[in-house]
Amino acid sequence: MTETVLSIDNLQTHFFTRGGVVKAVNGVSLSVNRGEILGLVGESGSGKSITGFSILGLVDEPGRIVGGSIRLLDRELVGLPDPELRRLRGGRMAMIFQDPMMTLNPVLRIETQMIEAIQAHEKVSRKEAWTRARDGLAQVGIPSPEERLKCYPHELSGGMRQRVAIAIAFLNRPDFIVADEPTTALDVTIQSQILAEAQKLCRDSGTAMIWITHDLSVVAGLADTIAVMYAGRVVETGAAAEVVAAPRHPYTSGLIRSVPGEHMTGKRLFQIPGMTPSLLRLGAECPFSERCFARTPVCAQVPDLVPDLVPGHGATEEAAIGDNRHPRAVRCHHPLSAAEPLPTGPLSAELPS
Numbered sequence: 001m002t003e004t005v006l007s008i009d010n011l012q013t014h015f016f017t018r019g020g021v022v023k024a025v026n027g028v029s030l031s032v033n034r035g036e037i038l039g040l041v042g043e044s045g046s047g048k049s050i051t052g053f054s055i056l057g058l059v060d061e062p063g064r065i066v067g068g069s070i071r072l073l074d075r076e077l078v079g080l081p082d083p084e085l086r087r088l089r090g091g092r093m094a095m096i097f098q099d100p101m102m103t104l105n106p107v108l109r110i111e112t113q114m115i116e117a118i119q120a121h122e123k124v125s126r127k128e129a130w131t132r133a134r135d136g137l138a139q140v141g142i143p144s145p146e147e148r149l150k151c152y153p154h155e156l157s158g159g160m161r162q163r164v165a166i167a168i169a170f171l172n173r174p175d176f177i178v179a180d181e182p183t184t185a186l187d188v189t190i191q192s193q194i195l196a197e198a199q200k201l202c203r204d205s206g207t208a209m210i211w212i213t214h215d216l217s218v219v220a221g222l223a224d225t226i227a228v229m230y231a232g233r234v235v236e237t238g239a240a241a242e243v244v245a246a247p248r249h250p251y252t253s254g255l256i257r258s259v260p261g262e263h264m265t266g267k268r269l270f271q272i273p274g275m276t277p278s279l280l281r282l283g284a285e286c287p288f289s290e291r292c293f294a295r296t297p298v299c300a301q302v303p304d305l306v307p308d309l310v311p312g313h314g315a316t317e318e319a320a321i322g323d324n325r326h327p328r329a330v331r332c333h334h335p336l337s338a339a340e341p342l343p344t345g346p347l348s349a350e351l352p353s
């Protein structure tokens with residue numbers, strides 16, 4: 001049976017700056033099931049990292065969670081005192097950063113760091129912790145793990161360091177992990193290998209994970225679900241295969257068409273026209289409307305994120321009407337239908353006047 005591990009409802013995290021209130025997370029709702037990966041996708045500045053930081057209680061001044069709920073199993077995290085959040089971090093939940101050196105201590109051997117990470121949350125012997133550390137490295141594809149345990153971080157390549165950081169995140173079999181663009185600095189083949197390893201670890205340990213990326217192609221094949229963020233909100237969510245095969249939001253469609261791939265052979269890569277809006281000056285209108293080929297006067301009001309219940313609009317009818325595990329939802333007054341040919345090529349950059 002599917003168990004929801006993380007459930008976020010109408011989360012709002014704002015930054016109170018001299019220039020005004022930056023609504024970095026502006027009503028995000030999403031959920032992740034046990035053993036599954038949700039790919040959180042969107043352009044730079046859409047609020048992906050701040051959503052991740054909010055879950056782990058890592059938002060610093062001048063930022064603050066001002067509304068909404070974050071539930072980890074039966075526990076409400078919003079409003080939890082710092083010592084409790086600290087206890088949960090590294091135990092029941094963990095974060096993998098883009099830079100593995102945010103996790104690793106440069107002056108300690110990998111062995112020491114991994115053993116300490118286990119013993120901080122569990123009473124186990126050093127020998128048992130060492131064995132778990134070694135097995136953890138092997139599970140993320142590190143060859144000769146006994147040897148690597150003796151290394152200092154600087155003795156490892158960038159890819160190896162990130163694998164170690166991932167192994168550390170999984171050490172205490174957490175319920176939930178946020179991975180914030182952990183493979184962006186690595187080459188594409190290694191990115192997919194690492195994501196595949198993370199997916200296996202999630203399946204085996206029952207961990208639910210949010211994998212943050214600006215590159216939809218990274219998560220398209222491996223995540224179970226995708227949530228697309230734009231200007232601090234989720235604009236589309238659903239089973240990954242469904243979202244990629246039949247995007248409903250014009251922004252998702254633009255993201256997909258801007259990824260190089262076989263479908264683009266001989267064609268010019270699509271570029272979403274315009275710029276992301278300032279989160280300081282969000283008005284009442286749909287924040288994507290300025291860039292959207294489908295906009296009409298009704299887009300002067302932000303649409304709600306509503307369940308996508310129209311049969312026949314997805315790649316398969318069953319998935320289009322949403323299944324219980326991965327319900328499909330879209331925040332758009334004019335959701336695309338699979339039957340509707342998408343505008344292609346440079347012409348689509350021409351907006352309606």
Ligand SMILES: Nc1ncnc2c1ncn2[C@@H]1O[C@H](COP(=O)(O)OP(=O)(O)OP(=O)(O)O)[C@@H](O)[C@H]1O
Pocket residue numbers: 015017022024042043044045046047048049050051061062063214279
């Ligand atoms: N300390 C801060 N003070 C003011 N605004 C902030 C602060 N930290 C983040 N923001 C704003 O919050 C918004 C969302 O940032 P966030 O890092 O979540 O974006 P992102 O989608 O993860 O993009 P990126 O991939 O570039 O990190 C941005 O517009 C950013 O300017």
